[in-house]
Amino acid sequence: DVKVTQSSRYLVKRTGEKVFLECVQDMDHENMFWYRQDPGLGLRLIYFSYDVKMKEKGDIPEGYSVSREKKERFSLILESASTNQTSMYLCATQTGSGNTIYFGEGSWLTVV
Amino acid sequence: KQEVTQIPAALSVPEGENLVLNCSFTDSAIYNLQWFRQDPGKGLTSLLLIQSSQREQTSGRLNASLDKSSGRSTLYIAASQPGDSATYLCAVRAGANSKLTFGKGITLSVRP
Numbered sequence: 001d002v003k004v005t006q007s008s009r010y011l012v013k014r015t016g017e018k019v020f021l022e023c024v025q026d027m028d029h030e031n032m033f034w035y036r037q038d039p040g041l042g043l044r045l046i047y048f049s050y051d052v053k054m055k056e057k058g059d060i061p062e063g064y065s066v067s068r069e070k071k072e073r074f075s076l077i078l079e080s081a082s083t084n085q086t087s088m089y090l091c092a093t094q095t096g097s098g099n100t101i102y103f104g105e106g107s108w109l110t111v112v
Numbered sequence: 113k114q115e116v117t118q119i120p121a122a123l124s125v126p127e128g129e130n131l132v133l134n135c136s137f138t139d140s141a142i143y144n145l146q147w148f149r150q151d152p153g154k155g156l157t158s159l160l161l162i163q164s165s166q167r168e169q170t171s172g173r174l175n176a177s178l179d180k181s182s183g184r185s186t187l188y189i190a191a192s193q194p195g196d197s198a199t200y201l202c203a204v205r206a207g208a209n210s211k212l213t214f215g216k217g218i219t220l221s222v223r224p
Contacts (some may be wrong), residue, residue: 004155025126041218043201050209058211090155100145103155 002027004104005093012110019078021107023091031094032074033101034058034066036087043090049074081111114139116204118215125192126223127140133187133218135202140180143205147176147187150199150217158202192222 023032033048035058045058047066055066055111063085067075078085091104115138125131135145144163148156160169162185168177175188179211185202199219203212 006155040216043214045211048211075143092156098160100146100158101212102158103148105155106153108153 001030001091002102004091004093004102006104006107008107009105010108012112013078013081015080015082015111015112018079019081019109019111021078021089021091021109023074023076023077023104025072025074025094027093027095027102028071029093029095029102031056031057031096032068033092033094034074034076035090035092036060036091037106040089046076046089050058055062068078078109081109083111086111114142114204114206114213116213116215118200118202118218120218122215122219123224124221124223127192127194129192129222131189131192131198131220134186134213135187137183137185137213138206139152139206140169142180143204143207143210145176145178145185145202145204146212147174147185148201148203150201152198156201157212165188194222194224196220197222209219 003026006025034046035043037043043058049055049068065077089107094101117136120157146161147159150156160177162169177184199217201217203214
């Protein structure tokens, strides 16, 4: 089975803090994604990566950056957290193009 | 721009009913379509993936169909059980390297 691990399930951060969300996958998948999910807005793609050190902007990249130094790990970074970034963040992975996408359990971030 | 719609937003049925969840999309030029299940507070679990050349896919009590020309997919759940209670999302992909476009999901409640 594919395992996508988001190490932090629940976080509470203060406005202006730098926040790191980590995602690790164990299936050697090339593609990794970060989404956020909000009531009424559904899932929105923040950033994705097709390979180590590669990154592509999704639909809502503003206020976020990512890092992929190793194939199995994809990090989402909030440089200066704001209250409108309070959300559930979902990491996902995929092998090759157009194949099944697998999600982690999600990270609930509250910015106060 | 592709839009994915799932109506109704919520559905409540008694245990044992066969039910159909609908998904419609505006651009019929899709590469594939994927159905997911999401339990409260959790990530998404992939249920079925249908390629554009396929008409349906089955897994256990689940059957997903695809009619590209009409821009529709249905997820059929046979003999529903309380454990099927969850939110069901569909997502379409325009090309092999395209991002997924998600619907907002249908929250299903199966009453014992």
